[in-house]
Amino acid sequence: MKKTKKINPYLKHLLRENAGYIAVLVALFISTIVFFSFLNSKLSENQTQISTLENDIKELQDKQSLLAAATGQDAGSLDNDVKIMQNLIPDFEDYFSILYALDTLSQKTGFLVNSYTINLGSSSTDKLSVVVSGVGNPDSFLKFLNEYNFGGGRLITSEKIELETKESDAFKLNLTFYSKKVSATNEKSLNYRTALQEFQKLKSKVSFSLRDSEVVATSESYPIKSNPF
C-alpha cells in the first residue's frame, strides 16, 4: 500500500506567511554571490590598473628627471653629447675620420704613424681593422697607448698589444675602429640611467677630443655629421 505523507497544515500556513522573507533570503544569497564575484574582479582589475599606472608614472618621472639632468642648464648640452657619441662611434664608417684620428694621435703623442693598412679580412659590419705602423721612442709609444682609445676622437681598441723595449723605434699595432647605426626609437630593455652614468665617465675622457674636432670643423671645414634629429 502506498503511503502519502501530508505536509503539516501549520507549516504550510507559516511557509505561506513567511514566503516574502524566504524569497528575500534567497535573493540575498544570490546577490551576495554575484556582488562578491563582481567586487572581486573589479577590485583586482583596479589594483592591476593602479600598479601599472604607478609603474608608468615612475618610469615617466624617471625619464623626465633624466632628461632634466641630461639637458642641464645648457639647452645645447644634449646636442653636444650626441656629437661626442657620433664622433666616437659614427653611424657609418668614415675613412677620413680614421685618418684624422690617427693624425691627431700622432700630434698629441709624438708617435709618428707612417703607414696603415685596412685589414678587410678581420673587419665586419661594425668593426674596421687597421694595421698601423709608426716610429717613435718607447715613451712616445707609451703615450700613444695611453691616448689611443679616445684621444683621436674615434673609439679605437686593440685586441693585442706588444711592446719590445729593444733599441728599435718602429712599432706595429692592430687597431679597430667602430661604427654603428642606432635608431632613436625606445626599447624596453634600454636603461637610460646606467647608460648616462657610463656616458658621464666617458665624457670626462673625451672632452679634449671633441674640442679638437670642433676646432677643425670650424676652421678647416672638416666634415662632421649633422644632428640626425
Added chain:
Amino acid sequence: MKKTKINLLSDRQDYARLERYFLFLRIGVLLYAFVLFGIIAIFAYFLFQQNNQVQSLLEKKKTYLTTLNVQKEDEAKLIYISKKVNAYQTFLKDDARFLPYFTLLNNTLKTSSQAGTLSGFVIDKNRDVEFKLSFARLEDMLASFKFVESDQFLQNFEELSLVKFLSQSTTSQKNYEISFEGKFMELNEKNEKN
C-alpha cells in the same frame, strides 16, 4: 492507516516551535540584509576611492606624457646616446687595456731591486700576458726568483708560469732573460686609478 483525528495538544506545541523557527528566520533575514548592506557600503566606498585613485593617476600620467611630448626631441637624443653608450661598452671589451696592466707590472717590479728590467710585454683582451725580464748578472736573476714567488708579486696574477730562460753573451757583456706567461687579475676602475 488513515489519520482521522487531530491531537490539538501536541500540534499546538509543534506550531509554537515552528513559529519560533520562522521568527528566527525573519530576524536572520533582516540581520543578513543589514550586514550585507553595511559590507556593500564599505566596499562601495573602497571602490569609489580606488576609482578616484585611478582617475588621479591617469591625470598624472597624462600630464607627464604632455610634458614629455614637448621634450620628444630631447628624449630621442637621450635614446640615441644610451644606445651608442651600450655599443661603446660592448666594443670596449675588445680592448687589451695595455697601459693599466703594464703600469701595474712596472710599478710592482720597481718595488724590488732584484727584479730586473722589463724587456718585453704582450697582453691581449683576455688579460693573457707574456713578459720578459732581463738581467746583467746571473746572481741578480737568481735573486729575483724570491721576489717573483712572493705574494706581493703573485697577487697581481690569476696564474703565472716561467716559460723560458735565455742566456746571451756578446764580446763585451752577458745578458740573462726569463720569460713568463700568465693571466692578470682583473683590474677594476678603483684599482686602475691607484
